[in-house]
Amino acid sequence: MKKIIEVTRIILISILIGVILGIAGALFYLCISGATAIRQAHPQFLILLPVGAVLVTLLYQLFKNEDDGGTNRVLESAYSNAPVSLKMAPSIFLSTVFSHLCGASVGREGAALQLGGSLGYNTARLFHLSDREKSFCTCIGMSACFSSLFGTPMAAAIFSIEIAVVGRLNVLCLVPSVIASYISRLIARSVGAPDMKMKMDKATTADPVTLLKVTVIAVSCGLVAMLFCRLLSDGVKLTSLKLKNKYLRALILGSAVFALSLIFPGQTYNGAGVDQIAGFMKGDVLPWQFALKMLFTLISVYAGYKGGEIVPAFYIGASLGAFLGHLLGLPPALACSVGMVSLFCGVTNCPLTAFAIGIEIFGTGTAPFFLLASAFSFFFSGKAGLYSSQKRQVYRAVSD
Structure with missing residues:
Protein backbone atom coordinates (compact mmCIF):
# COMPACT_ATOMS: atom_id res chain seq x y z
CA MET A 1 0.00 0.00 0.00
CA VAL A 191 -0.32 28.92 -27.04
CA GLY A 192 1.70 28.95 -30.24
CA ALA A 193 5.07 27.39 -29.43
CA PRO A 194 5.83 25.26 -32.53
CA ASP A 195 7.49 21.86 -32.64
CA MET A 196 11.09 21.86 -33.83
CA LYS A 197 10.54 19.94 -37.09
CA MET A 198 12.66 19.89 -40.23
CA LYS A 199 11.65 18.07 -43.39
CA MET A 200 14.02 15.71 -45.14
CA ASP A 201 13.81 15.84 -48.94
CA LYS A 202 13.88 12.10 -49.55
CA ALA A 203 15.04 8.88 -47.95
CA THR A 204 18.65 7.84 -48.54
CA THR A 205 19.61 4.19 -48.84
CA ALA A 206 21.87 2.98 -46.04
CA ASP A 207 24.44 1.38 -48.31
CA PRO A 208 28.04 0.75 -47.11
CA VAL A 209 29.48 3.82 -48.84
CA THR A 210 26.84 6.15 -47.37
CA LEU A 211 27.32 4.65 -43.91
CA LEU A 212 31.07 5.22 -44.18
CA LYS A 213 30.52 8.87 -45.14
CA VAL A 214 28.11 9.33 -42.24
CA THR A 215 30.73 7.85 -39.93
CA VAL A 216 33.29 10.39 -41.15
CA ILE A 217 30.90 13.23 -40.29
CA ALA A 218 30.08 11.69 -36.88
CA VAL A 219 33.74 11.26 -35.94
CA SER A 220 34.56 14.80 -37.10
CA CYS A 221 31.69 16.24 -35.08
CA GLY A 222 32.70 14.21 -32.02
CA LEU A 223 36.21 15.67 -32.19
CA VAL A 224 34.88 19.21 -32.73
CA ALA A 225 32.53 18.70 -29.77
CA MET A 226 35.50 17.73 -27.62
CA LEU A 227 37.40 20.84 -28.76
CA PHE A 228 34.39 23.09 -28.16
CA CYS A 229 33.81 21.81 -24.63
CA ARG A 230 37.46 22.14 -23.68
CA LEU A 231 37.72 25.66 -25.07
CA LEU A 232 34.57 26.52 -23.15
CA SER A 233 35.70 25.23 -19.76
CA ASP A 234 39.34 26.33 -20.10
CA GLY A 235 38.34 29.73 -21.48
CA VAL A 236 35.98 30.47 -18.60
CA LYS A 237 38.75 29.65 -16.12
CA LEU A 238 41.35 31.66 -18.03
CA THR A 239 39.23 34.79 -18.46
CA SER A 240 38.22 34.66 -14.78
CA LEU A 241 41.89 34.40 -13.82
CA LYS A 242 43.14 37.18 -16.11
CA LEU A 243 40.17 39.53 -15.62
CA LYS A 244 39.31 39.19 -11.96
CA ASN A 245 36.80 42.06 -11.89
CA LYS A 246 33.65 40.40 -13.20
CA TYR A 247 32.11 43.65 -14.43
CA LEU A 248 35.23 44.65 -16.34
CA ARG A 249 35.43 41.12 -17.73
CA ALA A 250 31.82 41.31 -18.91
CA LEU A 251 32.38 44.72 -20.51
CA ILE A 252 35.54 43.71 -22.38
CA LEU A 253 34.23 40.39 -23.65
CA GLY A 254 30.81 41.82 -24.45
CA SER A 255 32.62 44.45 -26.52
CA ALA A 256 34.49 41.65 -28.28
CA VAL A 257 31.17 40.05 -29.30
CA PHE A 258 29.99 43.44 -30.56
CA ALA A 259 33.20 43.90 -32.56
CA LEU A 260 32.75 40.48 -34.15
CA SER A 261 29.17 41.42 -35.01
CA LEU A 262 30.45 44.47 -36.88
CA ILE A 263 33.12 42.46 -38.70
CA PHE A 264 30.56 39.80 -39.69
CA PRO A 265 27.30 41.75 -40.20
CA GLY A 266 23.87 40.39 -40.92
CA GLN A 267 23.33 38.69 -37.53
CA THR A 268 24.33 35.36 -39.07
CA TYR A 269 26.16 34.37 -35.89
CA ASN A 270 24.12 36.29 -33.31
CA GLY A 271 21.41 34.66 -31.22
CA ALA A 272 20.69 30.94 -31.14
CA GLY A 273 20.85 30.49 -34.90
CA VAL A 274 18.08 27.92 -35.36
CA ASP A 275 16.70 29.84 -38.35
CA GLN A 276 19.99 29.32 -40.19
CA ILE A 277 19.72 25.53 -40.12
CA ALA A 278 17.03 25.48 -42.83
CA GLY A 279 19.58 26.99 -45.21
CA PHE A 280 22.18 24.39 -44.26
CA MET A 281 19.64 21.68 -45.07
CA LYS A 282 19.59 23.01 -48.64
CA GLY A 283 23.37 23.13 -48.89
CA ASP A 284 23.69 26.90 -48.35
CA VAL A 285 26.76 26.79 -46.12
CA LEU A 286 30.25 28.29 -46.04
CA PRO A 287 33.28 26.27 -44.87
CA TRP A 288 34.05 28.58 -41.95
CA GLN A 289 30.54 29.06 -40.55
CA PHE A 290 30.85 26.36 -37.88
CA ALA A 291 34.12 27.88 -36.62
CA LEU A 292 32.74 31.42 -36.48
CA LYS A 293 29.61 30.29 -34.64
CA MET A 294 31.85 28.50 -32.17
CA LEU A 295 33.90 31.68 -31.66
CA PHE A 296 30.81 33.87 -31.14
CA THR A 297 29.38 31.36 -28.65
CA LEU A 298 32.60 30.95 -26.66
CA ILE A 299 33.10 34.69 -26.20
CA SER A 300 29.41 35.23 -25.38
CA VAL A 301 29.63 32.63 -22.61
CA TYR A 302 32.96 34.03 -21.37
CA ALA A 303 31.25 37.44 -21.16
CA GLY A 304 28.61 36.01 -18.85
CA TYR A 305 25.62 35.85 -21.17
CA LYS A 306 23.06 33.19 -20.29
CA GLY A 307 20.97 30.66 -22.17
CA GLY A 308 23.14 27.64 -22.80
CA GLU A 309 25.24 26.18 -25.57
CA ILE A 310 23.17 23.32 -27.02
CA VAL A 311 21.26 25.31 -29.64
CA PRO A 312 24.50 26.95 -30.86
CA ALA A 313 25.89 23.40 -30.91
CA PHE A 314 23.02 22.46 -33.23
CA TYR A 315 24.15 25.27 -35.54
CA ILE A 316 27.81 24.23 -35.34
CA GLY A 317 27.03 20.59 -36.04
CA ALA A 318 24.54 21.35 -38.81
CA SER A 319 26.91 23.72 -40.65
CA LEU A 320 29.90 21.41 -40.22
CA GLY A 321 27.86 18.42 -41.36
CA ALA A 322 26.53 20.26 -44.40
CA PHE A 323 30.04 21.36 -45.39
CA LEU A 324 31.52 17.88 -44.97
CA GLY A 325 28.55 16.42 -46.80
CA HIS A 326 29.35 18.66 -49.76
CA LEU A 327 32.92 17.35 -49.80
CA LEU A 328 31.81 13.74 -49.43
CA GLY A 329 28.95 13.87 -51.90
CA LEU A 330 26.12 13.29 -49.43
CA PRO A 331 22.68 14.93 -49.76
CA PRO A 332 22.89 18.23 -47.82
CA ALA A 333 19.81 17.52 -45.67
CA LEU A 334 21.19 14.16 -44.55
CA ALA A 335 24.66 15.52 -43.86
CA CYS A 336 23.26 18.52 -41.98
CA SER A 337 20.97 16.39 -39.80
CA VAL A 338 23.74 13.89 -39.02
CA GLY A 339 26.11 16.71 -38.07
CA MET A 340 23.51 18.30 -35.81
CA VAL A 341 22.72 15.04 -34.01
CA SER A 342 26.42 14.12 -33.73
CA LEU A 343 27.53 17.39 -32.19
CA PHE A 344 24.61 17.39 -29.76
CA CYS A 345 25.65 13.91 -28.67
CA GLY A 346 29.30 14.92 -28.32
CA VAL A 347 28.68 17.94 -26.09
CA THR A 348 26.04 16.32 -23.87
CA ASN A 349 27.34 12.71 -23.68
CA CYS A 350 23.76 11.54 -24.30
CA PRO A 351 23.67 9.13 -27.28
CA LEU A 352 20.14 7.87 -26.61
CA THR A 353 18.77 11.40 -26.42
CA ALA A 354 20.67 12.35 -29.58
CA PHE A 355 19.13 9.41 -31.43
CA ALA A 356 15.65 10.31 -30.15
CA ILE A 357 15.95 14.01 -30.94
CA GLY A 358 17.09 13.19 -34.47
CA ILE A 359 13.99 11.06 -35.03
CA GLU A 360 11.63 13.66 -33.55
CA ILE A 361 13.08 16.56 -35.53
CA PHE A 362 13.88 14.88 -38.85
CA GLY A 363 11.65 11.78 -38.88
CA THR A 364 12.23 8.05 -38.77
CA GLY A 365 13.51 7.67 -42.33
CA THR A 366 17.06 8.52 -41.28
CA ALA A 367 17.03 6.62 -37.98
CA PRO A 368 19.84 4.19 -38.96
CA PHE A 369 22.13 7.11 -39.73
CA PHE A 370 21.33 8.81 -36.41
CA LEU A 371 22.05 5.63 -34.48
CA LEU A 372 25.43 5.29 -36.19
CA ALA A 373 26.21 8.99 -35.75
CA SER A 374 25.33 8.99 -32.05
CA ALA A 375 27.47 5.94 -31.37
CA PHE A 376 30.59 7.22 -33.11
CA SER A 377 30.28 10.80 -31.84
CA PHE A 378 29.88 9.55 -28.26
CA PHE A 379 32.93 7.31 -28.66
CA PHE A 380 35.21 9.95 -30.14
CA SER A 381 34.16 12.99 -28.07
CA GLY A 382 35.94 11.54 -25.04
CA LYS A 383 35.38 12.79 -21.52
CA ALA A 384 34.63 16.32 -22.64
CA GLY A 385 31.14 17.69 -22.01
CA LEU A 386 29.32 20.92 -21.33
CA TYR A 387 28.57 20.03 -17.71
CA SER A 388 31.40 19.40 -15.27
CA SER A 389 29.06 17.91 -12.66
CA GLN A 390 28.14 14.98 -14.91
CA LYS A 391 29.20 11.72 -13.29
CA ARG A 392 30.63 8.94 -15.45
CA GLN A 393 30.27 5.21 -15.22
CA VAL A 394 31.63 4.25 -18.63
CA TYR A 395 35.04 3.89 -20.21
CA ARG A 396 35.66 6.52 -22.88
CA ALA A 397 38.02 6.30 -25.81
CA VAL A 398 39.85 9.27 -27.29
CA SER A 399 40.61 11.60 -24.39
CA ASP A 400 40.85 9.18 -21.48
Whole structure:
Protein backbone atom coordinates (compact mmCIF):
# COMPACT_ATOMS: atom_id res chain seq x y z
CA MET A 1 0.00 0.00 0.00
CA LYS A 2 2.83 2.38 0.86
CA LYS A 3 4.40 1.79 -2.56
CA ILE A 4 1.08 2.45 -4.32
CA ILE A 5 0.68 5.74 -2.44
CA GLU A 6 4.23 6.79 -3.33
CA VAL A 7 3.76 5.99 -7.04
CA THR A 8 0.39 7.74 -7.13
CA ARG A 9 1.87 10.79 -5.45
CA ILE A 10 4.77 11.09 -7.90
CA ILE A 11 2.42 10.64 -10.88
CA LEU A 12 0.13 13.40 -9.62
CA ILE A 13 3.13 15.65 -8.98
CA SER A 14 4.42 14.94 -12.49
CA ILE A 15 1.07 16.09 -13.92
CA LEU A 16 1.26 19.27 -11.87
CA ILE A 17 4.87 19.92 -12.91
CA GLY A 18 3.89 19.32 -16.53
CA VAL A 19 1.21 21.98 -16.27
CA ILE A 20 3.46 24.47 -14.45
CA LEU A 21 6.38 24.01 -16.85
CA GLY A 22 4.09 23.95 -19.87
CA ILE A 23 2.91 27.43 -18.96
CA ALA A 24 6.35 28.68 -17.87
CA GLY A 25 8.07 27.12 -20.89
CA ALA A 26 5.55 28.58 -23.33
CA LEU A 27 5.97 32.03 -21.79
CA PHE A 28 9.74 31.61 -21.95
CA TYR A 29 9.59 30.62 -25.62
CA LEU A 30 7.35 33.55 -26.53
CA CYS A 31 9.61 36.01 -24.71
CA ILE A 32 12.76 34.68 -26.40
CA SER A 33 11.06 34.68 -29.81
CA GLY A 34 9.83 38.22 -29.23
CA ALA A 35 13.28 39.43 -28.15
CA THR A 36 14.87 37.76 -31.18
CA ALA A 37 12.31 39.27 -33.59
CA ILE A 38 12.87 42.76 -32.15
CA ARG A 39 16.67 42.45 -32.51
CA GLN A 40 16.48 41.09 -36.04
CA ALA A 41 14.16 43.91 -37.06
CA HIS A 42 16.30 46.51 -35.30
CA PRO A 43 20.01 45.56 -35.56
CA GLN A 44 20.93 48.60 -33.51
CA PHE A 45 20.15 46.53 -30.42
CA LEU A 46 23.53 44.85 -30.98
CA ILE A 47 25.12 47.98 -29.54
CA LEU A 48 23.87 46.75 -26.16
CA LEU A 49 26.27 43.79 -26.25
CA PRO A 50 29.05 45.42 -24.15
CA VAL A 51 26.80 46.87 -21.44
CA GLY A 52 24.36 43.96 -21.68
CA ALA A 53 26.93 41.52 -20.33
CA VAL A 54 27.49 43.86 -17.39
CA LEU A 55 23.74 44.06 -16.74
CA VAL A 56 23.38 40.25 -16.77
CA THR A 57 26.21 40.01 -14.23
CA LEU A 58 24.53 42.69 -12.11
CA LEU A 59 21.19 40.89 -12.34
CA TYR A 60 22.70 37.74 -10.86
CA GLN A 61 24.25 39.77 -8.04
CA LEU A 62 20.91 41.43 -7.30
CA PHE A 63 19.30 37.99 -7.08
CA LYS A 64 22.24 36.87 -4.92
CA ASN A 65 22.50 34.02 -7.40
CA GLU A 66 26.11 34.38 -8.59
CA ASP A 67 27.20 31.02 -7.17
CA ASP A 68 24.05 29.04 -7.94
CA GLY A 69 26.03 26.53 -10.00
CA GLY A 70 23.68 26.85 -12.97
CA THR A 71 22.94 23.67 -14.87
CA ASN A 72 25.64 21.85 -12.93
CA ARG A 73 23.71 22.42 -9.69
CA VAL A 74 20.53 21.07 -11.30
CA LEU A 75 22.37 17.91 -12.38
CA GLU A 76 23.78 17.50 -8.88
CA SER A 77 20.25 17.74 -7.54
CA ALA A 78 19.13 15.06 -9.97
CA TYR A 79 21.55 12.47 -8.56
CA SER A 80 22.34 13.68 -5.03
CA ASN A 81 19.44 15.96 -4.02
CA ALA A 82 21.57 19.10 -3.90
CA PRO A 83 19.22 22.01 -3.16
CA VAL A 84 18.17 24.19 -6.11
CA SER A 85 17.28 27.77 -5.28
CA LEU A 86 13.90 29.04 -6.45
CA LYS A 87 15.69 32.28 -7.38
CA MET A 88 17.37 30.40 -10.19
CA ALA A 89 14.11 30.41 -12.17
CA PRO A 90 13.52 34.18 -12.51
CA SER A 91 17.22 34.99 -12.87
CA ILE A 92 17.81 32.55 -15.73
CA PHE A 93 14.50 33.52 -17.37
CA LEU A 94 15.22 37.25 -17.42
CA SER A 95 18.93 36.98 -18.24
CA THR A 96 18.34 34.58 -21.16
CA VAL A 97 15.64 36.75 -22.74
CA PHE A 98 17.87 39.81 -22.37
CA SER A 99 20.85 37.91 -23.81
CA HIS A 100 18.83 37.14 -26.94
CA LEU A 101 17.67 40.74 -27.20
CA CYS A 102 21.29 41.92 -27.17
CA GLY A 103 22.37 39.36 -29.75
CA ALA A 104 24.63 37.10 -27.69
CA SER A 105 25.30 33.73 -29.30
CA VAL A 106 23.54 31.61 -26.70
CA GLY A 107 20.77 29.04 -26.72
CA ARG A 108 17.85 28.30 -24.46
CA GLU A 109 18.16 24.65 -23.42
CA GLY A 110 20.57 25.33 -20.52
CA ALA A 111 18.07 27.87 -19.31
CA ALA A 112 15.29 25.30 -19.79
CA LEU A 113 17.12 22.78 -17.61
CA GLN A 114 17.66 25.39 -14.91
CA LEU A 115 14.12 26.76 -15.09
CA GLY A 116 12.61 23.28 -15.10
CA GLY A 117 14.94 21.89 -12.44
CA SER A 118 14.36 24.86 -10.14
CA LEU A 119 10.57 24.78 -10.42
CA GLY A 120 10.45 20.98 -10.25
CA TYR A 121 12.62 20.77 -7.14
CA ASN A 122 10.76 23.56 -5.36
CA THR A 123 7.37 22.08 -6.23
CA ALA A 124 8.47 18.92 -4.43
CA ARG A 125 9.75 21.02 -1.56
CA LEU A 126 6.40 22.83 -1.33
CA PHE A 127 4.64 19.50 -0.80
CA HIS A 128 7.28 18.32 1.70
CA LEU A 129 8.27 15.33 -0.39
CA SER A 130 11.19 13.10 0.52
CA ASP A 131 14.75 13.79 -0.67
CA ARG A 132 14.46 10.98 -3.21
CA GLU A 133 11.23 12.44 -4.59
CA LYS A 134 12.83 15.90 -4.80
CA SER A 135 15.53 14.42 -7.05
CA PHE A 136 12.81 12.81 -9.17
CA CYS A 137 10.98 16.12 -9.47
CA THR A 138 14.17 17.88 -10.56
CA CYS A 139 14.42 15.40 -13.47
CA ILE A 140 10.71 15.70 -14.22
CA GLY A 141 10.96 19.49 -14.33
CA MET A 142 13.95 19.37 -16.68
CA SER A 143 12.04 17.08 -19.05
CA ALA A 144 8.91 19.20 -18.98
CA CYS A 145 10.63 22.51 -19.74
CA PHE A 146 12.89 20.99 -22.42
CA SER A 147 9.82 19.49 -24.09
CA SER A 148 7.79 22.69 -23.99
CA LEU A 149 10.60 24.65 -25.66
CA PHE A 150 11.72 22.18 -28.32
CA GLY A 151 8.60 20.17 -28.99
CA THR A 152 10.47 16.88 -28.58
CA PRO A 153 8.78 15.14 -25.63
CA MET A 154 10.34 11.72 -26.26
CA ALA A 155 13.88 13.12 -26.33
CA ALA A 156 13.12 15.39 -23.37
CA ALA A 157 11.99 12.46 -21.21
CA ILE A 158 15.12 10.48 -22.07
CA PHE A 159 17.42 13.49 -21.66
CA SER A 160 16.65 14.07 -18.00
CA ILE A 161 17.28 10.44 -17.05
CA GLU A 162 20.45 10.15 -19.15
CA ILE A 163 22.31 13.40 -18.62
CA ALA A 164 23.12 13.37 -14.90
CA VAL A 165 25.26 10.21 -14.93
CA VAL A 166 26.95 9.14 -18.18
CA GLY A 167 26.42 5.42 -18.61
CA ARG A 168 23.53 5.05 -16.17
CA LEU A 169 19.86 5.72 -16.79
CA ASN A 170 17.62 6.86 -13.95
CA VAL A 171 14.82 4.67 -15.28
CA LEU A 172 12.60 5.20 -12.22
CA CYS A 173 12.02 8.74 -13.49
CA LEU A 174 11.08 7.69 -17.00
CA VAL A 175 7.29 7.31 -16.63
CA PRO A 176 6.70 10.57 -14.71
CA SER A 177 9.09 12.38 -17.06
CA VAL A 178 7.16 11.11 -20.08
CA ILE A 179 3.89 12.25 -18.52
CA ALA A 180 5.22 15.72 -17.69
CA SER A 181 6.90 16.08 -21.10
CA TYR A 182 3.76 15.38 -23.09
CA ILE A 183 1.54 17.53 -20.87
CA SER A 184 3.93 20.50 -21.03
CA ARG A 185 4.26 20.14 -24.80
CA LEU A 186 0.49 20.11 -25.32
CA ILE A 187 0.15 23.28 -23.26
CA ALA A 188 3.03 25.03 -25.01
CA ARG A 189 1.70 24.10 -28.46
CA SER A 190 -1.76 25.43 -27.54
CA VAL A 191 -0.32 28.92 -27.04
CA GLY A 192 1.70 28.95 -30.24
CA ALA A 193 5.07 27.39 -29.43
CA PRO A 194 5.83 25.26 -32.53
CA ASP A 195 7.49 21.86 -32.64
CA MET A 196 11.09 21.86 -33.83
CA LYS A 197 10.54 19.94 -37.09
CA MET A 198 12.66 19.89 -40.23
CA LYS A 199 11.65 18.07 -43.39
CA MET A 200 14.02 15.71 -45.14
CA ASP A 201 13.81 15.84 -48.94
CA LYS A 202 13.88 12.10 -49.55
CA ALA A 203 15.04 8.88 -47.95
CA THR A 204 18.65 7.84 -48.54
CA THR A 205 19.61 4.19 -48.84
CA ALA A 206 21.87 2.98 -46.04
CA ASP A 207 24.44 1.38 -48.31
CA PRO A 208 28.04 0.75 -47.11
CA VAL A 209 29.48 3.82 -48.84
CA THR A 210 26.84 6.15 -47.37
CA LEU A 211 27.32 4.65 -43.91
CA LEU A 212 31.07 5.22 -44.18
CA LYS A 213 30.52 8.87 -45.14
CA VAL A 214 28.11 9.33 -42.24
CA THR A 215 30.73 7.85 -39.93
CA VAL A 216 33.29 10.39 -41.15
CA ILE A 217 30.90 13.23 -40.29
CA ALA A 218 30.08 11.69 -36.88
CA VAL A 219 33.74 11.26 -35.94
CA SER A 220 34.56 14.80 -37.10
CA CYS A 221 31.69 16.24 -35.08
CA GLY A 222 32.70 14.21 -32.02
CA LEU A 223 36.21 15.67 -32.19
CA VAL A 224 34.88 19.21 -32.73
CA ALA A 225 32.53 18.70 -29.77
CA MET A 226 35.50 17.73 -27.62
CA LEU A 227 37.40 20.84 -28.76
CA PHE A 228 34.39 23.09 -28.16
CA CYS A 229 33.81 21.81 -24.63
CA ARG A 230 37.46 22.14 -23.68
CA LEU A 231 37.72 25.66 -25.07
CA LEU A 232 34.57 26.52 -23.15
CA SER A 233 35.70 25.23 -19.76
CA ASP A 234 39.34 26.33 -20.10
CA GLY A 235 38.34 29.73 -21.48
CA VAL A 236 35.98 30.47 -18.60
CA LYS A 237 38.75 29.65 -16.12
CA LEU A 238 41.35 31.66 -18.03
CA THR A 239 39.23 34.79 -18.46
CA SER A 240 38.22 34.66 -14.78
CA LEU A 241 41.89 34.40 -13.82
CA LYS A 242 43.14 37.18 -16.11
CA LEU A 243 40.17 39.53 -15.62
CA LYS A 244 39.31 39.19 -11.96
CA ASN A 245 36.80 42.06 -11.89
CA LYS A 246 33.65 40.40 -13.20
CA TYR A 247 32.11 43.65 -14.43
CA LEU A 248 35.23 44.65 -16.34
CA ARG A 249 35.43 41.12 -17.73
CA ALA A 250 31.82 41.31 -18.91
CA LEU A 251 32.38 44.72 -20.51
CA ILE A 252 35.54 43.71 -22.38
CA LEU A 253 34.23 40.39 -23.65
CA GLY A 254 30.81 41.82 -24.45
CA SER A 255 32.62 44.45 -26.52
CA ALA A 256 34.49 41.65 -28.28
CA VAL A 257 31.17 40.05 -29.30
CA PHE A 258 29.99 43.44 -30.56
CA ALA A 259 33.20 43.90 -32.56
CA LEU A 260 32.75 40.48 -34.15
CA SER A 261 29.17 41.42 -35.01
CA LEU A 262 30.45 44.47 -36.88
CA ILE A 263 33.12 42.46 -38.70
CA PHE A 264 30.56 39.80 -39.69
CA PRO A 265 27.30 41.75 -40.20
CA GLY A 266 23.87 40.39 -40.92
CA GLN A 267 23.33 38.69 -37.53
CA THR A 268 24.33 35.36 -39.07
CA TYR A 269 26.16 34.37 -35.89
CA ASN A 270 24.12 36.29 -33.31
CA GLY A 271 21.41 34.66 -31.22
CA ALA A 272 20.69 30.94 -31.14
CA GLY A 273 20.85 30.49 -34.90
CA VAL A 274 18.08 27.92 -35.36
CA ASP A 275 16.70 29.84 -38.35
CA GLN A 276 19.99 29.32 -40.19
CA ILE A 277 19.72 25.53 -40.12
CA ALA A 278 17.03 25.48 -42.83
CA GLY A 279 19.58 26.99 -45.21
CA PHE A 280 22.18 24.39 -44.26
CA MET A 281 19.64 21.68 -45.07
CA LYS A 282 19.59 23.01 -48.64
CA GLY A 283 23.37 23.13 -48.89
CA ASP A 284 23.69 26.90 -48.35
CA VAL A 285 26.76 26.79 -46.12
CA LEU A 286 30.25 28.29 -46.04
CA PRO A 287 33.28 26.27 -44.87
CA TRP A 288 34.05 28.58 -41.95
CA GLN A 289 30.54 29.06 -40.55
CA PHE A 290 30.85 26.36 -37.88
CA ALA A 291 34.12 27.88 -36.62
CA LEU A 292 32.74 31.42 -36.48
CA LYS A 293 29.61 30.29 -34.64
CA MET A 294 31.85 28.50 -32.17
CA LEU A 295 33.90 31.68 -31.66
CA PHE A 296 30.81 33.87 -31.14
CA THR A 297 29.38 31.36 -28.65
CA LEU A 298 32.60 30.95 -26.66
CA ILE A 299 33.10 34.69 -26.20
CA SER A 300 29.41 35.23 -25.38
CA VAL A 301 29.63 32.63 -22.61
CA TYR A 302 32.96 34.03 -21.37
CA ALA A 303 31.25 37.44 -21.16
CA GLY A 304 28.61 36.01 -18.85
CA TYR A 305 25.62 35.85 -21.17
CA LYS A 306 23.06 33.19 -20.29
CA GLY A 307 20.97 30.66 -22.17
CA GLY A 308 23.14 27.64 -22.80
CA GLU A 309 25.24 26.18 -25.57
CA ILE A 310 23.17 23.32 -27.02
CA VAL A 311 21.26 25.31 -29.64
CA PRO A 312 24.50 26.95 -30.86
CA ALA A 313 25.89 23.40 -30.91
CA PHE A 314 23.02 22.46 -33.23
CA TYR A 315 24.15 25.27 -35.54
CA ILE A 316 27.81 24.23 -35.34
CA GLY A 317 27.03 20.59 -36.04
CA ALA A 318 24.54 21.35 -38.81
CA SER A 319 26.91 23.72 -40.65
CA LEU A 320 29.90 21.41 -40.22
CA GLY A 321 27.86 18.42 -41.36
CA ALA A 322 26.53 20.26 -44.40
CA PHE A 323 30.04 21.36 -45.39
CA LEU A 324 31.52 17.88 -44.97
CA GLY A 325 28.55 16.42 -46.80
CA HIS A 326 29.35 18.66 -49.76
CA LEU A 327 32.92 17.35 -49.80
CA LEU A 328 31.81 13.74 -49.43
CA GLY A 329 28.95 13.87 -51.90
CA LEU A 330 26.12 13.29 -49.43
CA PRO A 331 22.68 14.93 -49.76
CA PRO A 332 22.89 18.23 -47.82
CA ALA A 333 19.81 17.52 -45.67
CA LEU A 334 21.19 14.16 -44.55
CA ALA A 335 24.66 15.52 -43.86
CA CYS A 336 23.26 18.52 -41.98
CA SER A 337 20.97 16.39 -39.80
CA VAL A 338 23.74 13.89 -39.02
CA GLY A 339 26.11 16.71 -38.07
CA MET A 340 23.51 18.30 -35.81
CA VAL A 341 22.72 15.04 -34.01
CA SER A 342 26.42 14.12 -33.73
CA LEU A 343 27.53 17.39 -32.19
CA PHE A 344 24.61 17.39 -29.76
CA CYS A 345 25.65 13.91 -28.67
CA GLY A 346 29.30 14.92 -28.32
CA VAL A 347 28.68 17.94 -26.09
CA THR A 348 26.04 16.32 -23.87
CA ASN A 349 27.34 12.71 -23.68
CA CYS A 350 23.76 11.54 -24.30
CA PRO A 351 23.67 9.13 -27.28
CA LEU A 352 20.14 7.87 -26.61
CA THR A 353 18.77 11.40 -26.42
CA ALA A 354 20.67 12.35 -29.58
CA PHE A 355 19.13 9.41 -31.43
CA ALA A 356 15.65 10.31 -30.15
CA ILE A 357 15.95 14.01 -30.94
CA GLY A 358 17.09 13.19 -34.47
CA ILE A 359 13.99 11.06 -35.03
CA GLU A 360 11.63 13.66 -33.55
CA ILE A 361 13.08 16.56 -35.53
CA PHE A 362 13.88 14.88 -38.85
CA GLY A 363 11.65 11.78 -38.88
CA THR A 364 12.23 8.05 -38.77
CA GLY A 365 13.51 7.67 -42.33
CA THR A 366 17.06 8.52 -41.28
CA ALA A 367 17.03 6.62 -37.98
CA PRO A 368 19.84 4.19 -38.96
CA PHE A 369 22.13 7.11 -39.73
CA PHE A 370 21.33 8.81 -36.41
CA LEU A 371 22.05 5.63 -34.48
CA LEU A 372 25.43 5.29 -36.19
CA ALA A 373 26.21 8.99 -35.75
CA SER A 374 25.33 8.99 -32.05
CA ALA A 375 27.47 5.94 -31.37
CA PHE A 376 30.59 7.22 -33.11
CA SER A 377 30.28 10.80 -31.84
CA PHE A 378 29.88 9.55 -28.26
CA PHE A 379 32.93 7.31 -28.66
CA PHE A 380 35.21 9.95 -30.14
CA SER A 381 34.16 12.99 -28.07
CA GLY A 382 35.94 11.54 -25.04
CA LYS A 383 35.38 12.79 -21.52
CA ALA A 384 34.63 16.32 -22.64
CA GLY A 385 31.14 17.69 -22.01
CA LEU A 386 29.32 20.92 -21.33
CA TYR A 387 28.57 20.03 -17.71
CA SER A 388 31.40 19.40 -15.27
CA SER A 389 29.06 17.91 -12.66
CA GLN A 390 28.14 14.98 -14.91
CA LYS A 391 29.20 11.72 -13.29
CA ARG A 392 30.63 8.94 -15.45
CA GLN A 393 30.27 5.21 -15.22
CA VAL A 394 31.63 4.25 -18.63
CA TYR A 395 35.04 3.89 -20.21
CA ARG A 396 35.66 6.52 -22.88
CA ALA A 397 38.02 6.30 -25.81
CA VAL A 398 39.85 9.27 -27.29
CA SER A 399 40.61 11.60 -24.39
CA ASP A 400 40.85 9.18 -21.48
